[in-house]
Amino acid sequence: MGVVTHEYDTPxxxxxTRLFKAMTLDFHNLFPKIVDSIHGVVFIEGSGGPGTIKKMTIIEGDKTKYVLHRVDAIDEAAYVYNFSIIGGTALADTLEKVSFESKLVEGSNGGSIRKVHVQFFTKGNATFSEEEVKANQAKVEGLVKLVEGYLLANPDY
Known part of the structure; x- marks a missing residue:
């Protein structure tokens, strides 16, 4: 097994506080409402804390896929949320799992910065290219921007 590590920040x-609530605490309710491809998020095991496993169903075109999302650590006071994608039909065949360590910090003008450390664990001798790393980053940053847009349009959320 190999490990490819990548770090990036998303403003x-x-x-x-608002971004953490939306992207972490209420992820299972909010994302199916605002992300067209996410059909649903259900708790398979646990109730949201470390060890919780969520099944996220994704519809892309005429194909239904899913990923298993495990909560590894959560610290509401420090805005830390660590999780891993540990299985499912939407996880690339070459990957064992993908682990994310994320922390929100205060940004300029009352905003925030989402700092991410991600590790892609490959199966056997499989590789994970720089293009795949960048595509994953673009997807995650797109989700952050989608949530940001929702929160700006819904100040009472």
């Missing part, structure tokens, strides 16, 4: 124009 947002909403405070860490």
């Amino acid at each position: 947002a124009d909403v405070p860490p």
